Amino acid sequence: MLRSKKLWTLLIAVGIISGVVVLERCSPDKGDSARVSDNKYIGDASCQSCHKAEYDSWLTSDHFRAMQPANENTVLGNFDNTTYTADGVTSKFFRKGGKYYINTQGPDGENHDYEILYTFGYKPLQQYLVAFPGGRLQATRQSWDTEKKRWFHQYAGQKIPAHDWMHWTANAQNWNTMCSRCHSTDLQKNYDLNTDTYHTTYSTMTVSCESCHGPGEKHLEYVNSKSYKNGKKIVGSFLETGKESSHMAVINTCAPCHARAGEISPHKLTSPELLDNYIPELPTTAHFYADGQMRDEDYNYTSFLQSKMFRRGVSCIDCHEPHSGKVYQIDNQLCMRCHEDKYDMPSHTFHAVNTAGALCKSCHMPAETYMGNDVRHDHFFRAPRPDLTVKYGMPNACNQCHSDKSAQWAANAVEKWYGTVRPAHFAEDLILASREDSATIKHVIKLVSDTANAEIVKAAGLYYLRNIVDPQSVGLLTKELGNSSAQIRYQALRSLSNFPPETWINQVLPLMSDKVRAVRIAAADLLLTIPSSRIPSAYQSAFASAKNELQQYILYQTDFAMGNIMAGDYYLRQNDFRSSQFFYERALKKDDQLNEARLNLSVVYSSLGKNKDALEVLQQALKIQPKNDRIYFNLALLYNELNEKEKAESSLAEAAKLNSQNPRVYYNYGLMLQQRGMMEAATRQLQKAVELAPEDGDLNYALCWIYFQTGKMEKAKEVARALRRISPGNPTYEQLARQLGL
Numbered sequence: 091m092l093r094s095k096k097l098w099t100l101l102i103a104v105g106i107i108s109g110v111v112v113l114e115r116c117s118p119d120k121g122d123s124a125r126v127s128d129n130k131y132i133g134d135a136s137c138q139s140c141h142k143a144e145y146d147s148w149l150t151s152d153h154f155r156a157m158q159p160a161n162e163n164t165v166l167g168n169f170d171n172t173t174y175t176a177d178g179v180t181s182k183f184f185r186k187g188g189k190y191y192i193n194t195q196g197p198d199g200e201n202h203d204y205e206i207l208y209t210f211g212y213k214p215l216q217q218y219l220v221a222f223p224g225g226r227l228q229a230t231r232q233s234w235d236t237e238k239k240r241w242f243h244q245y246a247g248q249k250i251p252a253h254d255w256m257h258w259t260a261n262a263q264n265w266n267t268m269c270s271r272c273h274s275t276d277l278q279k280n281y282d283l284n285t286d287t288y289h290t291t292y293s294t295m296t297v298s299c300e301s302c303h304g305p306g307e308k309h310l311e312y313v314n315s316k317s318y319k320n321g322k323k324i325v326g327s328f329l330e331t332g333k334e335s336s337h338m339a340v341i342n343t344c345a346p347c348h349a350r351a352g353e354i355s356p357h358k359l360t361s362p363e364l365l366d367n368y369i370p371e372l373p374t375t376a377h378f379y380a381d382g383q384m385r386d387e388d389y390n391y392t393s394f395l396q397s398k399m400f401r402r403g404v405s406c407i408d409c410h411e412p413h414s415g416k417v418y419q420i421d422n423q424l425c426m427r428c429h430e431d432k433y434d435m436p437s438h439t440f441h442a443v444n445t446a447g448a449l450c451k452s453c454h455m456p457a458e459t460y461m462g463n464d465v466r467h468d469h470f471f472r473a474p475r476p477d478l479t480v481k482y483g484m485p486n487a488c489n490q491c492h493s494d495k496s497a498q499w500a501a502n503a504v505e506k507w508y509g510t511v512r513p514a515h516f517a518e519d520l521i522l523a524s525r526e527d528s529a530t531i532k533h534v535i536k537l538v539s540d541t542a543n544a545e546i547v548k549a550a551g552l553y554y555l556r557n558i559v560d561p562q563s564v565g566l567l568t569k570e571l572g573n574s575s576a577q578i579r580y581q582a583l584r585s586l587s588n589f590p591p592e593t594w595i596n597q598v599l600p601l602m603s604d605k606v607r608a609v610r611i612a613a614a615d616l617l618l619t620i621p622s623s624r625i626p627s628a629y630q631s632a633f634a635s636a637k638n639e640l641q642q643y644i645l646y647q648t649d650f651a652m653g654n655i656m657a658g659d660y661y662l663r664q665n666d667f668r669s670s671q672f673f674y675e676r677a678l679k680k681d682d683q684l685n686e687a688r689l690n691l692s693v694v695y696s697s698l699g700k701n702k703d704a705l706e707v708l709q710q711a712l713k714i715q716p717k718n719d720r721i722y723f724n725l726a727l728l729y730n731e732l733n734e735k736e737k738a739e740s741s742l743a744e745a746a747k748l749n750s751q752n753p754r755v756y757y758n759y760g761l762m763l764q765q766r767g768m769m770e771a772a773t774r775q776l777q778k779a780v781e782l783a784p785e786d787g788d789l790n791y792a793l794c795w796i797y798f799q800t801g802k803m804e805k806a807k808e809v810a811r812a813l814r815r816i817s818p819g820n821p822t823y824e825q826l827a828r829q830l831g832l
Contacts, residue, residue, distance in 0.1 A: 154297070155209075156274070176242075266290045
């Protein structure tokens, strides 16, 4: 008889990090090879005398105008008692006492007057910043279109309630959290977790010389020194980015603000490695299209690193003048600085000269519009592939212009012009890997083994192995832990989280002392729930240090709604239920639509014996997402704890109807049906469970038993053989195999 198993699976939404609600403040590890800089910021005025041409060029840039005090010289919008109505809100823009004001909907749903303190951005839109209690600055939803000279709403057509996370007075539009780091120099967020307030500071209000070149104190001391005047040269002249900087150093100077990336810590390490301070997004379906094209507001770094231009040594400043930010030449003339003239002819473009279709960027840099009117071109620089639209539904540049035509029409045109054979490209393997099915491993192997592929593409392939719990997957991931690329090592660690520790622990332990901070953090996170007795004494010191960095990383995110979920997950994994409750509840205060917080909060409440609260929070979640299978699964677990078996079974049935991809839904549902004697229905559920997780011993064991009970001996033997392969020598599995005569 199959032993009854408790219906309990701990669900964790975005696992990352431990401690108690009385949170210690972590300091950077001074023993690390990368140091926190002891150089000081001195301001852009100090650069002007020696670098006047560069300084004057910077004054014309969008960087210079990134953030300015609101005055007659900086405000572009019409504040002459004009009004604008959209999405259920009427706003008035006016001046009073030489200051600028907007009368618009506040956090209570009523209109109030708000003083504009700063302009934010320059073109194609200008936003405005308003001060709120707790040191917060908030960006108004009403933005000024600098080209069409009109007010408009970002997120047009969306009526955003006053209490919503996306409302202009709430967390999503908070300057301190969302915007400040990339619009000011030497930004210190200075968020106080205990009071939920900011004391944000900067050395220069806008993006200045030192944003890119680093703090200038030592550089200024050096050029004013006798040794410099006597001809003693020091490479770099104490600047982080200079004329002799490498290809990658230039890109990593731009990356922190031109990448979709997470910041690791307020304590910046002086390091050439981006992942010492930031964790950039990969070109995965989390934010990109499956072939790596930009989808969300993804900026340029991840796209550019996929490109052939990047691999050939091109950097940002080969196209963009670094101080003005402007491109060196307009349209195709910019590309012809490096490419042969034949690429600017109808024989290549198949479009008439001086038309939009003949522009290089139209085909090789398709555009998307963000923030309402900001047209941005994808920097992946690849040829249009309408054939991939036909096969997989990916967007393509041809149909972006020829929207009245089909993808097949575009694919036929490309085939007519260029033949049937397409040059080798990683896009198709990346698409097929993203399906996370039986063929994923094959495509990931191709991505990783192809030396022509960029590291960020290989890392994206490894991302898709996280749910393919297979010996071949774990073998590939552990092998890549030794890769020279920090991005690949980091993602390999992240993707190992669903694999049994015994398959990776020996390879992961050394990475707690990795030279790159993000890698150390990922290693500590992976080892976080491992009993301390399993971590050898030789690694205890490294683990303590890496865990310190991990905790600092997690707590640094807690001014953000999702950051509180990360912190809640961190404490939940430590079984510190009080602390996890604190952060999940705090996440919901910042964004009451965050069902990820409710799902895990229900687990916390149940663990604390607060089953009534757990049930209430899941019922709230169901009102927001009635088609979310995870909510029904959590309800089933809770009802089972409450001994309400019928409701538990009903909830599992609903989760199954919603085509849940969680194998435990079908496993638990199958066990309940089996207990009721509904053997055929139970068998179907257990078969589905094994189909989703073919290497899971529990699921196979349950399926084997039900085959045995129903007399399906050959099928039972087949599964028993699989169990021997999955866990050789397992005494429980061996006993069952002997009962089957194996």
